[in-house]
Amino acid sequence: MSNEPHHTTAEPESEPLRVTRRTALRGAGLASLLAMGTGSARAQRTVLNADTHQSQKETTEPLPSWNDGQAKQAILTFVEAVTTPDSPDFVPPAERIATFDNDGTLWVERPVYAQLAFAIDRIRELAPQHPEWEDEQPFKAVLENDLETLAAASQSEVAELLAVTHAGITTDEFEAIVTDWLNTARHPRFDRRYTELAYQPMLELLSFLRANEFKTFIVSGGGVEFMRQMSEATYGIPPEQVVGSTGKTRYEVRDGEPVLVKLPEVDFVDDEAGKPIGIHKFIGRQPIAAFGNYVGDREMLEWTDAGDGPRLLLLVNHDDAEREYAYSMDEDLTGETSDESSQPFIDVAEEKGWVVASMKDDWEYVFPFEQAES
Amino acid sequence: MSNEPHHTTAEPESEPLRVTRRTALRGAGLASLLAMGTGSARAQRTVLNADTHQSQKETTEPLPSWNDGQAKQAILTFVEAVTTPDSPDFVPPAERIATFDNDGTLWVERPVYAQLAFAIDRIRELAPQHPEWEDEQPFKAVLENDLETLAAASQSEVAELLAVTHAGITTDEFEAIVTDWLNTARHPRFDRRYTELAYQPMLELLSFLRANEFKTFIVSGGGVEFMRQMSEATYGIPPEQVVGSTGKTRYEVRDGEPVLVKLPEVDFVDDEAGKPIGIHKFIGRQPIAAFGNYVGDREMLEWTDAGDGPRLLLLVNHDDAEREYAYSMDEDLTGETSDESSQPFIDVAEEKGWVVASMKDDWEYVFPFEQAES
Numbered sequence: 102m103s104n105e106p107h108h109t110t111a112e113p114e115s116e117p118l119r120v121t122r123r124t125a126l127r128g129a130g131l132a133s134l135l136a137m138g139t140g141s142a143r144a145q146r147t148v149l150n151a152d153t154h155q156s157q158k159e160t161t162e163p164l165p166s167w168n169d170g171q172a173k174q175a176i177l178t179f180v181e182a183v184t185t186p187d188s189p190d191f192v193p194p195a196e197r198i199a200t201f202d203n204d205g206t207l208w209v210e211r212p213v214y215a216q217l218a219f220a221i222d223r224i225r226e227l228a229p230q231h232p233e234w235e236d237e238q239p240f241k242a243v244l245e246n247d248l249e250t251l252a253a254a255s256q257s258e259v260a261e262l263l264a265v266t267h268a269g270i271t272t273d274e275f276e277a278i279v280t281d282w283l284n285t286a287r288h289p290r291f292d293r294r295y296t297e298l299a300y301q302p303m304l305e306l307l308s309f310l311r312a313n314e315f316k317t318f319i320v321s322g323g324g325v326e327f328m329r330q331m332s333e334a335t336y337g338i339p340p341e342q343v344v345g346s347t348g349k350t351r352y353e354v355r356d357g358e359p360v361l362v363k364l365p366e367v368d369f370v371d372d373e374a375g376k377p378i379g380i381h382k383f384i385g386r387q388p389i390a391a392f393g394n395y396v397g398d399r400e401m402l403e404w405t406d407a408g409d410g411p412r413l414l415l416l417v418n419h420d421d422a423e424r425e426y427a428y429s430m431d432e433d434l435t436g437e438t439s440d441e442s443s444q445p446f447i448d449v450a451e452e453k454g455w456v457v458a459s460m461k462d463d464w465e466y467v468f469p470f471e472q473a474e475s
Numbered sequence: 476m477s478n479e480p481h482h483t484t485a486e487p488e489s490e491p492l493r494v495t496r497r498t499a500l501r502g503a504g505l506a507s508l509l510a511m512g513t514g515s516a517r518a519q520r521t522v523l524n525a526d527t528h529q530s531q532k533e534t535t536e537p538l539p540s541w542n543d544g545q546a547k548q549a550i551l552t553f554v555e556a557v558t559t560p561d562s563p564d565f566v567p568p569a570e571r572i573a574t575f576d577n578d579g580t581l582w583v584e585r586p587v588y589a590q591l592a593f594a595i596d597r598i599r600e601l602a603p604q605h606p607e608w609e610d611e612q613p614f615k616a617v618l619e620n621d622l623e624t625l626a627a628a629s630q631s632e633v634a635e636l637l638a639v640t641h642a643g644i645t646t647d648e649f650e651a652i653v654t655d656w657l658n659t660a661r662h663p664r665f666d667r668r669y670t671e672l673a674y675q676p677m678l679e680l681l682s683f684l685r686a687n688e689f690k691t692f693i694v695s696g697g698g699v700e701f702m703r704q705m706s707e708a709t710y711g712i713p714p715e716q717v718v719g720s721t722g723k724t725r726y727e728v729r730d731g732e733p734v735l736v737k738l739p740e741v742d743f744v745d746d747e748a749g750k751p752i753g754i755h756k757f758i759g760r761q762p763i764a765a766f767g768n769y770v771g772d773r774e775m776l777e778w779t780d781a782g783d784g785p786r787l788l789l790l791v792n793h794d795d796a797e798r799e800y801a802y803s804m805d806e807d808l809t810g811e812t813s814d815e816s817s818q819p820f821i822d823v824a825e826e827k828g829w830v831v832a833s834m835k836d837d838w839e840y841v842f843p844f845e846q847a848e849s
Contacts, residue, residue, distance in 0.1 A: 352751050
């Protein structure tokens with residue numbers, strides 16, 4: 102059971118936005134993404150700049166980009182409780198595990214997941230060597246700009262697409278391709294690198310938790326081999342603390358050098374019920390705090406909420422079409438709503454007493470560059 | 476390529492022991508293990524004592540239980556090189572990943588793996604509810620004290636045995652059973668809890684590496700759910716830094732509480748080529764140091780040795796029948812030698828320039844209790 106102070110709800114005025122805003126803006130974004138292309142692999146492998154998390158305000162006040170309100174207060178109250186040695190809620194540092202969904206929780210996931218944008222670019226680049234893709238889905242959809250088919254893809258379907266597309270290359274080669282793409286691809290709406298589109302308040306939250314001896318993990322449906330190329334420079338989360346969907350590999354010695362070769366098979370899908378399974382498998386300890394933004398995070402938050410002791414469960418509500426996007430926690434990239442439950446996920450969250458943070462009301466800045474420009 | 480000073484070989488006088496000592500002692504140990512039983516689950520779950528790593532000598536000299544010699548020197552030279560900021564071999568702390576095999580490298584693996592001793596005890600305990608086991612291998616072998624069949628089991632076969640035996644129970648229930656067993660089971664030869672049979676020089680090595688900002692991981696064929704119940708208290712290695720064989724689980728909500736239910740299926744086998752695959756999957760970064768003791772660690776050491784920069788590769792040679800056991804790096808628990816290669820693994824290691832540490836010559840103490848008694 103969680104303690105009362107950690108369970109606050111979104112302010113009522115943010116609610117009308119939560120399930121209504123729809124796909125006009127996103128549709129345009131997806132079209133422009135497909136029209137423009139978002140980058141290409143470069144011959145030279147370069148190192149990602151750590152610009153996003155270095156641009157944080159130098160300040161002694163924690164969470165400066167969080168407006169005063171119930172969400173910020175819930176975070177501060179929780180961290181105070183678990184770190185105060187004589188508090189009944191004190192948790193030893195080794196057990197301060199916090200897990201974060203990635204897409205839509207730590208960085209932008211619209212108009213499409215960054216990993217899907219990457220997959221699209223890769224398929225276009227590799228298409229000349231694969232004439233058979235002209236008649237084969239989902240390759241055909243990419244080559245024909247078929248938005249509907251593509252946008253309905255889940256993170257695990259994108260992971261599978263990447264696995265199939267990159268079978269036979271080594272993990273080192275794949276990582277170099279991802280790094281090059283992250284260094285060059287631009288987001289179609291913001292015209293910035295994807296790693297510049299991490300959320301400033303979440304970067305501050307990650308730093309604040311680590312300053313309080315939390316160990317921060319990503320637990321995402323995205324592919325680990327993709328996320329690990331940006332997690333350390335962007336979020337300060339090292340590769341070994343990234344849990345995600347995995348593909349199978351085979352160990353080989355090629356010309357005397359050991360390599361891992363990517364196989365065209367998904368090994369593990371880290372989404373929905375896969376999230377607690379992934380936490381158990383990769384981390385082996387129950388988190389005391391978990392952060393998400395969509396219905397696929399439900400099982401991770403439930404699992405984190407189970408048992409005794411203080412907990413912080415927080416969902417980011419995308420209710421800010423002005424500065425980012427507005428969409429409900431239940432809908433996919435095409436605007437289709439999950440029909441698993443008749444109850445909107447935001448209502449489930451509020452019933453359970455989880456914190457719902459409104460992007461519009463709780464965040465003074467969304468992106469690091471806004472802050473730099475202000 | 477590794478640098479010269481990190482590649483030292485075992486002293487020649489320890490070599491004659493490496494493939495000759497055979498199974499008389501071990502056979503007796505296995506028999507007595509099966510005859511006496513090694514413990515049973517207790518109703519009350521207790522916390523493991525951290526006695527083994529607290530008993531280390533308070534000293535400023537690093538690695539006090541390592542005798543002066545090439546192995547100790549190789550460790551000191553390597554750590555000095557990678558931690559000296561103006562050294563050409565300097566490695567930033569985030570990249571100081573060290574991986575350790577568990578059985579036979581960090582603690583005793585004879586007469587049988589601790590996990591097999593656990594499995595044997597569990598099968599006997601559960602047998603009354605499973606009359607079908609009387610005719611089914613490997614259960615039959617356990618119930619009939621059939622040493623040969625059992626001793627030939629690999630770590631992954633033991634993991635499978637445990638998966639099948641414990642299907643249907645929750646991960647929490649399983650962890651409580653393991654913890655109880657570790658707190659009560661006694662090793663048949665040393666008559667001590669298994670966690671007291673961690674190697675003192677290796678405990679010092681783990682501490683020394685962590686004091687030099689290394690992140691230490693277990694990468695073992697054993698089951699993660701078994702090892703994680705002892706790794707933190709015994710080795711100071713937290714659950715999230717334990718890589719091992721995994722079983723499948725299913726997420727369920729039982730009476731309103733989320734649980735993970737164990738399924739009778741092995742998910743991943745972390746042995747031989749599975750070790751580099753597991754390192755890539757769970758850690759996502761190449762280690763710069765790796766430690767093992769048998770031919771199943773070969774691929775992990777090769778993978779760690781690949782590429783540029785300084786490396787430390789070390790194998791523990793079990794050449795001390797007096798204080799522990801004497802067996803070659805190629806033989807299984809029955810004394811059978813792997814026929815994968817005609818070349819003994821210790822010769823492969825020496826050819827590659829990996830460090831071979833002789834238990835007999837390089838270790839002043841083998842176990843923490845010897846030191847306490849001296």
